[in-house]
Every structure is written in structure tokens, then in C-alpha cells.
Amino acid sequence: MVQYLLNGFGHLIQTGSILALFIGVFLGIIIGALPGLTATMGIALLIPFTYGMDPSYALSLMVGIFAGGIYGGSISAILLKTPGTPAAGATVLDGYPLAQKGQAGKAVAVSTIASALGGLIGALILTFLAPQIAKIAVLFGPPEYVLLGIYGLSMISYVAGKSMAKGIFMGLLGILISTIGIDPISGFPRFTFGQLNLLNGLSLLPVLIGLFAAAQAFEGIEKYNEPQAQQAKINRIGISGKEFLRILPHIIKSAFIGTFVGAVPGTGTDIAAFLSYGEAKRSSKNGAEFGTGVIEGVAAPESGNNACVNGAMIPMFTLGIPGEAATAVMLGGLMLLGLQPGPLLFKDNPQVIYTVFASTITSNLLILVLGLLGARFFAKVLQLPTKLITTMIFVLAIIGSYAMRNNAFDVGVTIIAGFLGYILTKADYPVPPLLLGLILGPLVESNLGRTVIISEGNYFIFFTRPLCWLFWVLILYTVISNITKSKRASRQLDQTKR
Amino acid sequence: MRKCIAGIIVLMSMIFTLGAFAQGKFPTKPIKIIVPWNAGGGTDAVARALARSGEKYLGVPVVVENKPGGSGAVGLAEVVQAAPDGYTLAILPVELGFMDKTGVYPFGFKDFTPIMNLNTDPAALTVKSGKFKSVADFVAYAKANPGKLKVGHSGTGLLWHLAAAVFAKEAGISLTYVPFDGAAPAIAALIGNQIDAVTVSGAEVQAQVKAGELTMLACMGDKRLANFPEIPTLMELGYNVNVSTFRGIGGPKGLPADRVKILHDAFKKMMEEPDFVQTLAKMGLGIDYRSTADYKKLADDTAATLAPILTELGLLRNK
The missing domain is CATH 3.40.190.10 (Periplasmic binding protein-like II)
Structure with missing residues (x-):
């Protein structure tokens, strides 16, 4: 296997595919950073150009765009509070406040290092353990998806902020909004008011861009004519060794979460990022400071989503089943190249597979180099006058939401979500629980329906499967550890009062 | 001299344009095919493979536009509302035959002008x-x-x-x-x-x-799959089951018959292009040309087969 992999690296360099990979990562970062152009769309746009191309070239380009795109989304999330892709939604939470503290360069550097390292861990798991992981992934049935979703929702208790009641309210609001569209089990449209654009529910990206970017732009209008405050300074790019050690455990843990979330079909980079963020907040010593701009809060989701890129390729290559949207498009691209992904690909075309694996590993090194070189330039954006930035954010929000599907309806969604986000922030209602509800609601709902069908109405199915127990333990641990933590915190508060 | 040549060119082009108008020449501007799904999917691949040779046979570019959303309804709605001049077409999914009855689509096959069938894939x-x-x-x-x-x-x-x-x-x-x-x-x-x-x-x-x-x-098709010649069809086994998905091409209701014919004849040739044949083979999609009349019959037959099933499954919402 190592021999094959070395051959793969050799092939990557000999055929010049590494150049294609470089171009892919570079384009990917730009596509990802531009709101509305997602990694998935980047790959789809690329496919017509790959006809008749050498498969190693074409695949290197696709891998590059996928990895670069998921990383690139974090740049606009950090600097402009505008997630370039849904995967970067969680990165906004700490990345933007960190940049506003004058540490934009550091924030981008942390995101770069975490993306590259997380992606690298994911790529190594993909390379060495893909068939084994795929075997576990297919054991993941509807009941396990339900509990995975509930585990994710239990993280609301960590991202709720000051008031648990407000947090739960927002989580429920998110779930409620996620029920718009065709019922996943009965097939009947709900809450669509005859509006065709609502049949499949609200698209996540326009909502994310609205809640973050448009809301930020509205807030910016308040200060539009105030005299320019202290310019955001670009501090040193890069991080100290001590800071690296602080984020390293979160990067590694998130990489495993991300790879696994990617490997099970039906869950993608956005879920990976939010689960990683929640878990980092739960386990971190300074969890209470999350949301104010801590480096762990940037590192965890970025590691998680880039690991997920590689995880998502596991079922695509080993089973011929895409893990999420981007790999579904990649799968089509592979077939047009005359390759049939699936168990036989390993036997028939090991050369191609191992060249791809070599590409995934190398793509992360390219992210590291390009990201760190670019951080200084990216961060310069914040030296522009605040007026200009506010305007720019608003324009990007509108264009981005339109560009995603060439659909003016999505622009309306963004503006409404922007107003909502603005009001909610003013009233001190936390946005992250809303996002968790919105992203995980459909996962839980559709799989609960499936579970009940499969078990013939028997709810004990949640207790008879070993993988389910694993999730029960995780859920209980998350909830209980939060209760003890908050008790300890209130006790300390009492003591200081005395 | 140069002026003279330019003058002749202008004059000739005017004559040609006039002639074109006189005959009601079609097409004279790019034709748009709406794919009601995301770029990168199967329908998208079929449309793009077809469109590549568009200029060769129609003399104008054929452009594919992805308009996803609402289980295909958003893109299809745009075609329903478009002028029936043959410049706005769509890849029509099999679901048009019954998703109006299940209350998802606010339109059905009757709201489109069928041109021809491109591909069928049996269950x-x-x-x-x-x-x-x-x-x-x-x-x-x-x-x-x-x-x-x-x-x-x-x-x-x-x-x-x-x-x-x-x-x-x-x-x-x-x-x-x-x-x-x-x-x-x-x-x-x-x-x-x-x-x-x-x-x-x-x-x-x-x-x-x-x-x-x-x-x-x-x-579940009427003949065996090209890639699996050893697997029988349900018909061979004595079950009267014939269910295939099909992708056809069509335009808004009221498309003039002469334009349908022009489009049909050109698309038929485009389907025979090696590039189109190879692309569908690679995707594992079955090429199945059917003329305008046969395509309409296929759609009607499918709708007739499925109607009692919808009732049985309790999916019927709009009568």
C-alpha cells in the first residue's frame, strides 16, 4: 500500500498533475472565499473542461477545488462575517470577533493551519483506512442518524450563551424553520404557501449570509456616519508555539469528527464544522469565552470541515456512494472520465486511486503555503474605511445569495434573515442554536420517520443497537457535564459575592 | 473599393435577414435549455452533452441553464411561463406525469409541448x-x-x-x-x-x-439493460411491470408545430453525435430516442399506469 502511495506521489509529479492540483487549490480558495460560489459549484463548473483530460489531471483539479473551496470559505467568514460556503458558518462565530480585535492575520493563520492539519489527518485516514471506515459507515442506519442529530442538538446547551431559555427558544425556532418544504416521509409540501421556491425548504447559504453578513451590514449602518474609530491593525501573522499547542488537541479531535461525519452518507461539511465547534466549546478550558474571538473556536470548525472533505471521499471511492453534495458532483465527473467509483476501482485502477490519495495529502500542504502567504494580503481588507466595508458586505451578501441558484427569491431570504439576525442580536438572542436547529432538524426528522418505519413502530430500536449506545453515552455526557459546569460556575459566583 | 465591398456585404446581409423574416426563419438567436436541477447531476450531463453540438445543427448556440429548486418545479415553472417561441426549452422529468396529482407541481405534462424523448432508465x-x-x-x-x-x-x-x-x-x-x-x-x-x-x-x-x-x-424496463444482459426483465418473468424514468425535451404549451419539427430534426441528429452517445454510456444512462408522437404516448402511458398506484398509496391530492 505504501508502495502504491509512493507511486501515486511519483505519478502526481511526473505527469504534472501537481500543477493541476495547485491550480485547483488556488481557484478553490477564490471560489470558496466568494460568497455564493461554493466548492460544489466550483467542481460542477469545472467538469465540462475535464472532458478528454487525463484522469489524474482532472481528479487533481477536483480535489484541489474541493479542499481549497472549503478552506477559502473561512477567509470571507473571518474578515467580512460572510461565510463563503455553508461549511464556514461556524467559523464566523469566533473568526469574525477575533479579526475585529485587530487579529485578522492571526485568525486567518489559525484557520489555515487548522484546515491544512485537519485535512491532512482526514487525507491520511482516507488513504490508509478507507475500506475499513466505509464498512463502519454503512452500519450507520436511520436510528444512528437520529441520535447523531440529537447529540448535535444537545450542543445547544453550550452555544446558548447567557440564557438557556433563549438558547432553547432559538434552537426550536431553527428546527421549526427547517420543517418548511416537502415532508421527507409523506412527500406532501408543508408551510410553502404555494411558493415553489419553498418546496425544498430554505437554502442554507442565503440564510447564513443573511443572519451574519446582512445583519452585520444593517448594524454597520448605525455607525455609518460616526467618525472613523481606531483602524483595525494587522498584528503579526502567524501564531506562537504556545498557541499552536492550545489548538492542536482541538484540531486532532475535530479532524476525527469531521472525517467520520464525512464518511457517513447524508451529512456534510456544515454539520462537521458545527459539531466540531460545539465539542471544542464543551471540552475547552476557556469554553465560556467562545464567541468572543478565541483561536480554538476558529481551529475546531476549520479542521472539522476540511477533514470532512476527505471523509466524504471515503464512501465515494469505496462504495460509489457520495457522502454529500460536492462528492455527488465529483462522482458524475469521475464517470464522465470513464471511471466507475466503487469497490472495483481499487482493483481496476489502483494507479488513479493512489494518485488521488497523494493529491488529497498534497492539497493540504498547498493550502498551508498559499494560506499563510496570502493571510497578510487578505487581512489588508480590514484596513479599508468601515463605511466601505459595510457597503461591501451588503453588496457581497446580495450577489452571493443570488449567485447560488440564479434566483432572486434567495436574495429576499437573505434580506429577511438579515433583519431577523439584526433584531435577534439586539435583543441578545443567540444565533448559533438557530443554526444548529436549522442544520440538524431535517437530519433528525427524516431519520426518525425512517427509523419508525424500519422498526415497525418500535421505539426500543434506539436501545438495541450498539452504535446507538455510543451516542446515548455522548449525549448524556454532554448534558451532564454542562449541568455540573454551570453549577460550579454559580457556586463560584456565590463565593465571590460573599 | 473597400467601401464598395462593405456596402455589398451590408446589402447582402440585409437581403438575407429579410429573406429570413419572410420565411419566418427559426432559429435566429441562441436557444436556452433549462435544467431544473443542479449542475453536475445526470440530467445536467444529458443536457450539456446534447447542447455541445447545437450550433452545428441549428446554426445558433444552445445554452444550458441550471435552475434548481422545489424538486424541479422552479425551473419548470420558468418554462411554463416563457413565450412559446422555441427559444426556451427544458429537460422534462418523468415526474411531470404525476407530481401534479400528488400536489407538488402546480403544472403537468399538459402545460408543455413535447418535442422528443432522449433517455430512459428502467427501475x-x-x-x-x-x-x-x-x-x-x-x-x-x-x-x-x-x-x-x-x-x-x-x-x-x-x-x-x-x-x-x-x-x-x-x-x-x-x-x-x-x-x-x-x-x-x-x-x-x-x-x-x-x-x-x-x-x-x-x-x-x-x-x-x-x-x-x-x-x-x-x-423493470421492456428490454434488458445493456450493462447487465444476463439480468431478466420482470416482463420476461411474467409480471406485467414496465416502469422507467425518462428524460425528454420540450417547451411551453403552444409551441408552433413547424418549430417543433425543426427542433426535433436537429436534436435527433445531435443525439447521434459520438460525443453524446459516449457521454451517456459513461454515465450508465440509456439512450432512447422517441419521436414527438411516441414521446407523448410514453408520457400518457406512464401516467395511466401510475394513476391507480397513486390512489393505492394514498398520494392523490389533486384530482
Whole structure:
């Protein structure tokens, strides 16, 4: 296997595919950073150009765009509070406040290092353990998806902020909004008011861009004519060794979460990022400071989503089943190249597979180099006058939401979500629980329906499967550890009062 | 001299344009094909492969535009509302034949002008290898254990769901249907033994069947699949089941017949281009040219077959 992999690296360099990979990562970062152009769309746009191309070239380009795109989304999330892709939604939470503290360069550097390292861990798991992981992934049935979703929702208790009641309210609001569209089990449209654009529910990206970017732009209008405050300074790019050690455990843990979330079909980079963020907040010593701009809060989701890129390729290559949207498009691209992904690909075309694996590993090194070189330039954006930035954010929000599907309806969604986000922030209602509800609601709902069908109405199915127990333990641990933590915190508060 | 040549060119082009107007020449500007799904999917691949040779046969560029959303309804609605001049067309999904009756689409085939069929893909009854040897095996087990067999499909009220129900009705068995969010997760669930069978297309299970992980018991078309010549059709086995998805091309209602003919003749030639043939073969999609009349008949027949099934499954919402 190592021999094959070395051959793969050799092939990557000999055929010049590494150049294609470089171009892919570079384009990917730009596509990802531009709101509305997602990694998935980047790959789809690329496919017509790959006809008749050498498969190693074409695949290197696709891998590059996928990895670069998921990383690139974090740049606009950090600097402009505008997630370039849904995967970067969680990165906004700490990345933007960190940049506003004058540490934009550091924030981008942390995101770069975490993306590259997380992606690298994911790529190594993909390379060495893909068939084994795929075997576990297919054991993941509807009941396990339900509990995975509930585990994710239990993280609301960590991202709720000051008031648990407000947090739960927002989580429920998110779930409620996620029920718009065709019922996943009965097939009947709900809450669509005859509006065709609502049949499949609200698209996540326009909502994310609205809640973050448009809301930020509205807030910016308040200060539009105030005299320019202290310019955001670009501090040193890069991080100290001590800071690296602080984020390293979160990067590694998130990489495993991300790879696994990617490997099970039906869950993608956005879920990976939010689960990683929640878990980092739960386990971190300074969890209470999350949301104010801590480096762990940037590192965890970025590691998680880039690991997920590689995880998502596991079922695509080993089973011929895409893990999420981007790999579904990649799968089509592979077939047009005359390759049939699936168990036989390993036997028939090991050369191609191992060249791809070599590409995934190398793509992360390219992210590291390009990201760190670019951080200084990216961060310069914040030296522009605040007026200009506010305007720019608003324009990007509108264009981005339109560009995603060439659909003016999505622009309306963004503006409404922007107003909502603005009001909610003013009233001190936390946005992250809303996002968790919105992203995980459909996962839980559709799989609960499936579970009940499969078990013939028997709810004990949640207790008879070993993988389910694993999730029960995780859920209980998350909830209980939060209760003890908050008790300890209130006790300390009492003591200081005395 | 130069002025003279320029003058002649202008004059000639005017004559040609006038002549074109006189004859009602069509087409004179780019033709748009709306794909009501995301870029990168199967329908998108079919449309793009077709459009590539558009200029060669129609003299104008054929542009593919993705307009996803609402299970295809958003893009299709745009075509319904477009002027019936032949410049706005769409790849029409099989679901147009019945999703108006299930209350999802606010329009049906009757709101479009069919031009021709491009591709059909039959459903295939596929199980985990080693579990059932034949359709007879499957049916016998289902008869002994009514409702115990769980069949996964790509979404309630979509074609693969109805395919399973058509087969169950014809075989006189009772199955439990499990809707998934697309074919891929349903196949994953089958590999993981979460369900007992799937009724998605042969192309979608191809990789797993070739690898021996899954076994295709029968395909549900009127002829065997090119990639699996050894697998029988349900018709051969004595079940009157013929359910295939088909992708055709059409425009808004009221498209003039002469324009339909021009488009049909050009598209027919475009379908014979080696590039189109190869692209569909690579995607595992079956090429199936049908003339305007045959395409209309296929749509009507399918709608007639599925109507009683919709009632039986309790999916009928709009009469």
C-alpha cells in the first residue's frame, strides 16, 4: 500500500498533475472565499473542461477545488462575517470577533493551519483506512442518524450563551424553520404557501449570509456616519508555539469528527464544522469565552470541515456512494472520465486511486503555503474605511445569495434573515442554536420517520443497537457535564459575592 | 473599393435577414435549455452533452441553464411561463406525469409541448447479495411475511417509490416502503443491511452489483439493460411491470408545430453525435430516442399506469 502511495506521489509529479492540483487549490480558495460560489459549484463548473483530460489531471483539479473551496470559505467568514460556503458558518462565530480585535492575520493563520492539519489527518485516514471506515459507515442506519442529530442538538446547551431559555427558544425556532418544504416521509409540501421556491425548504447559504453578513451590514449602518474609530491593525501573522499547542488537541479531535461525519452518507461539511465547534466549546478550558474571538473556536470548525472533505471521499471511492453534495458532483465527473467509483476501482485502477490519495495529502500542504502567504494580503481588507466595508458586505451578501441558484427569491431570504439576525442580536438572542436547529432538524426528522418505519413502530430500536449506545453515552455526557459546569460556575459566583 | 465591398456585404446581409423574416426563419438567436436541477447531476450531463453540438445543427448556440429548486418545479415553472417561441426549452422529468396529482407541481405534462424523448432508465429490483436468489424467492418470502420486506427508494411520490408499488401490486405482495433523500443513501442503507431491497435505477446500483456486494434480481424496463444482459426483465418473468424514468425535451404549451419539427430534426441528429452517445454510456444512462408522437404516448402511458398506484398509496391530492 505504501508502495502504491509512493507511486501515486511519483505519478502526481511526473505527469504534472501537481500543477493541476495547485491550480485547483488556488481557484478553490477564490471560489470558496466568494460568497455564493461554493466548492460544489466550483467542481460542477469545472467538469465540462475535464472532458478528454487525463484522469489524474482532472481528479487533481477536483480535489484541489474541493479542499481549497472549503478552506477559502473561512477567509470571507473571518474578515467580512460572510461565510463563503455553508461549511464556514461556524467559523464566523469566533473568526469574525477575533479579526475585529485587530487579529485578522492571526485568525486567518489559525484557520489555515487548522484546515491544512485537519485535512491532512482526514487525507491520511482516507488513504490508509478507507475500506475499513466505509464498512463502519454503512452500519450507520436511520436510528444512528437520529441520535447523531440529537447529540448535535444537545450542543445547544453550550452555544446558548447567557440564557438557556433563549438558547432553547432559538434552537426550536431553527428546527421549526427547517420543517418548511416537502415532508421527507409523506412527500406532501408543508408551510410553502404555494411558493415553489419553498418546496425544498430554505437554502442554507442565503440564510447564513443573511443572519451574519446582512445583519452585520444593517448594524454597520448605525455607525455609518460616526467618525472613523481606531483602524483595525494587522498584528503579526502567524501564531506562537504556545498557541499552536492550545489548538492542536482541538484540531486532532475535530479532524476525527469531521472525517467520520464525512464518511457517513447524508451529512456534510456544515454539520462537521458545527459539531466540531460545539465539542471544542464543551471540552475547552476557556469554553465560556467562545464567541468572543478565541483561536480554538476558529481551529475546531476549520479542521472539522476540511477533514470532512476527505471523509466524504471515503464512501465515494469505496462504495460509489457520495457522502454529500460536492462528492455527488465529483462522482458524475469521475464517470464522465470513464471511471466507475466503487469497490472495483481499487482493483481496476489502483494507479488513479493512489494518485488521488497523494493529491488529497498534497492539497493540504498547498493550502498551508498559499494560506499563510496570502493571510497578510487578505487581512489588508480590514484596513479599508468601515463605511466601505459595510457597503461591501451588503453588496457581497446580495450577489452571493443570488449567485447560488440564479434566483432572486434567495436574495429576499437573505434580506429577511438579515433583519431577523439584526433584531435577534439586539435583543441578545443567540444565533448559533438557530443554526444548529436549522442544520440538524431535517437530519433528525427524516431519520426518525425512517427509523419508525424500519422498526415497525418500535421505539426500543434506539436501545438495541450498539452504535446507538455510543451516542446515548455522548449525549448524556454532554448534558451532564454542562449541568455540573454551570453549577460550579454559580457556586463560584456565590463565593465571590460573599 | 473597400467601401464598395462593405456596402455589398451590408446589402447582402440585409437581403438575407429579410429573406429570413419572410420565411419566418427559426432559429435566429441562441436557444436556452433549462435544467431544473443542479449542475453536475445526470440530467445536467444529458443536457450539456446534447447542447455541445447545437450550433452545428441549428446554426445558433444552445445554452444550458441550471435552475434548481422545489424538486424541479422552479425551473419548470420558468418554462411554463416563457413565450412559446422555441427559444426556451427544458429537460422534462418523468415526474411531470404525476407530481401534479400528488400536489407538488402546480403544472403537468399538459402545460408543455413535447418535442422528443432522449433517455430512459428502467427501475431495477436490487437486494443484498446472498439474501434472495431470484424474484420468485423474493416474492415467496414477501407472501409468507406480508409487510416485512423493507424497500428503499429515493423519496415518497417519486418514480422509484411508485416502481416498487407497481411491482408489489402486480406480484400480489405487501411491502414496506422506506423513503430516503435520494438514491445514494438508500443504496448505502441496503449495503449496511438496514433495508431489504431498493428499486432505484440500474445505473445507480451498477458499481455495487458489478462488485458482487448487491444482486440485481430483475430490471423493470421492456428490454434488458445493456450493462447487465444476463439480468431478466420482470416482463420476461411474467409480471406485467414496465416502469422507467425518462428524460425528454420540450417547451411551453403552444409551441408552433413547424418549430417543433425543426427542433426535433436537429436534436435527433445531435443525439447521434459520438460525443453524446459516449457521454451517456459513461454515465450508465440509456439512450432512447422517441419521436414527438411516441414521446407523448410514453408520457400518457406512464401516467395511466401510475394513476391507480397513486390512489393505492394514498398520494392523490389533486384530482
